[in-house]
Amino acid sequence: MSGSNIDTKSLLEQVGQATSDGKITASAAENIEIWLTEDRYSRYAEQVAEHITSGKWKELDDAFWTIIPFGTGGRRGKMYAFGSNAINERTIGESAQGLAEYVKENVTGELSCALAYDTRHRSREFAELCARIMVSNGFKVYFLDDYRSTPELSFLVRYKKCSCGIMVTASHNPPSDNAVKVYWSTGGQVMPPHDKAIIDRVMNVQDIPLGVEFDAAVAEGKVVICTAETDEAFINAVKQQKFDGPRDLKILYSPLHGVGASAVVPALAADNFTDVTIFGPHKEPSGDFPNVPGHVSNPENPQVFDAIIEQAKKDGSELILATDPDCDRVGVAAPKTMDTTGEWGTFTGNQIGVLLADHVLSERKKGGGLTPEHYVVETLVTTKMVRRIADSYGVRTCGNLQVGFKWIGGTMDAEGPDKFVFGCEESHGYLVGQYARDKDAAVASMLLAELAANCKKEGKSLHEKLESLWWQHGYHAERLLNQKMPGSEGMANMQKLMAKFRAEPPQSVGGLKLVAIRDYQADTVTTVDGQTSKLNGPPGNLVILDLEDDNYVAVRPSGTEPKVKFYMFSYVAPEQLSLMDAAQEEMEARLDAFEKDLSAFAASV
Structure with a gap:
């Protein structure tokens, strides 16, 4: 069946009947019609037609029920050969072309773009495609010609003073997925108003120019391979964030089949950590992520560490570090005591943030470099x-930010990077230094190794260090619950659930009474007696339920995956702590109760 022989009228009649029969959504039918009738999608018409005639309605609905959006980190989704809701040559190409058009309209002077990619399937192919598109639009492209980390891409944008940047990665998503993260000239991910303006261009892309082959562009100097130069400069910038101290520590590191060996290992070496072993079963760069539970390389998942911990117990390792495929997030495991053959435990992203915040602030204070203007x-x-620790060191906290590290990077520029000390988010993302505007697992790994070596010298474990911070600042326990809502029905249910939290919120969660509702979309705070006032918060689809005794729950739809996230926070003030074990048990029970009530509330939609 050739494009010219496709009976478009018959195909659209079949699509209409499938819509009437409830086999596909109306939005999918609309997008299918566009891909069948508009010239810009003509090369995909045969494949779409074959799916229609074969009755592959589930695949068609998944591929077309929406137009894949820009979320908190860019455009991300499942790879499929065609479709508006899939990652493929067309949607990747539209993303690059839309970016190019917007930058050309809004940036003066020489145009340039930094480009990098991770170990996922088709990442190199998509990176070369993006490079060709940018060159065809008059950009010089600075290209990292091997698997490299997202923070190194952020660094490269700043290092070469690029107009923009593109990173081909889907972070810690399953092997089926890929994505592009789009960066502005700051080295940070695109923020308002640029993000919405870029997506407007993306949605209206007609032709995608591919006037030059990748190798020819390299030969002509339009694509500049700068891997070795950038590696050296990047690691040197990371090294500048180190602090003096002991380095006697045996480290076991897992890149989880991603790019991390190119960043974490040289960063540790630059900080004089010499006893570092890469965990063999996770060493191979692979988009299939073998030997990882569920083939999902997410260091937020404690099960990822099970096999690594067994190896650590055998070889006497004292610290485990693991990074996600694009090496912007890091997870940590350590022995509960100084006995490396005994019980080990992982840390949540919040706990790692606490440990790093205290380490960096403590070391900066020793150097006499902290002022009330630092933040x-x-x-x-x-x-x-983190805020309570910052308060104890007399520095500011900027915390009124929506989810996503781009807001942290944006705050650095708004507040002035010279006074920036540390940035973190609960999803295992951390940054120290001014060299990037995105989270960096390399610098976080280096500083965590320093902290673990300091603790070892003091005769305590990382877990014991965290407990000492709880005694000082109060016991904090947090938990994340992901309520998956896939597909077109899931999107509708996500919207219904958020609407219900706003209009009819639960009056108690886990036995704690509701005190107020913070609605960041409406910019209002509503107390239980119905009094409403202005919130003065950052706009976004986020609702926070404030409960008794400084406990609270945040609810938001994911910006990159089909799910609603419940962030649960419990707290015991330091003056109320008497037995740490009892406080931990009580807060775990409280979080269990939170989770039970929130799951039931979500199921009621």
């Missing part, structure tokens, strides 16, 4: 313990 940055769903 740390976190988001609205990051633990308040």
Whole structure:
């Protein structure tokens, strides 16, 4: 069946009947018609037609029920050969072309774009496609010609003073997915108003120019391979964030089949950590992510560490670090005591943030470099313990931010990067230094190794260090519950659930009474007696339920995946702590109760 022989009228009649029969959604039918009838999608018409005649309605609905959006980090989704709701040559190409058009309209001077990619399937192919598109639009492209980290891409944008940047990665998503993250000239991910303006261009892309082959563009100097130069400069910038101290520590590191060996290992070496082993079963760069539970390389998942911990117990390792495929997030495991053959435990993203915040602030204070103008940055769903630690060191906290590290990067520029000390988010993202505007697992790994070596010298474990911080600042326990809502029905249910939280919120959660509702979309605070006032918060689809005794729950739809996220926060003030074990048990029970009530509330939609 050739494009010219496609009976478009018959195909659209079949699509209409499938819509009437409830086999596909009306929005999918609209997008299918566009891909069948508009010239810009003509090369995909045969494949779409074959799916229609074969009755592959589920695949068609998944591929077309919406137009894949820009979320908190860019455009991300499942790879499929065609479709408006899939990652493929067309949607990747539209993303690059839309970016190019917007930058050309809004940036003066020489145009340039930084480009990098991770170990996922088709990442190199998509990176070369983006490079060709940018060159065809008059951009010089600075290209990292091997698997490299997202923070190194952020660094490269700043290092080469690029107009923009593109990172091909889907972070810690399953092997089926890929994505592009789009960066502005700051080295940060695109923010308002640029993000919405770029997506407007993306949605209206007609032709995608591919006037030059990748190798020819390299030969002509339009694509500049700068991998070795950028690696050296990047690691040197990370090294500048180090602090002096002991380095006697045996480290076991897992890149989880991603790019991390190119960043974490040289960063540790630059900080004089010499006893570092890469965990063999996770060493191979692979988009299939073998030997990882569920083939999902997410260091937020404690099960990822099970096999690594067993190896650590055998070889006497004292710290485990693991980074996600694009090496912007880091997870940590350590022995509960100084006995490396005994019980080990992982840390949540909030707990890692707490440990790093205290380490960096403590070391900066020793150097006499802290002033009341210095600041740390976190988001609205990051633990308040970071703020309490910052308060104890007499520095500011900028925390009235929506979810996503781009807001942390944006705050650095708004507040002035010279006074920036530390940025973190609960999803295992951390930054120290001015060299990037995105989270960096390399610098976080280096500083965590320093802290673990300091603790070892003091005769305590990382877990014991965290407990000492709880005694000082109060016991904080947080938990994340992901309520998955896939497909077109899921999107509708996500919207219904958010609407219900706003209009008919639960009057208690886990036995704690509701005190107020913070609605960041409406910019209002409503107390239980119905009094409403202005919130003065950052706009976004986020609702926070404030409960008794400084406990609270934040609710938001994910910006990159089909699910609603519940962030649960419990707290025991330091003056109320008597037995740590009892407080931990009580807060775990409280979070269990939160989770039970929130799951039931979500199921009622």
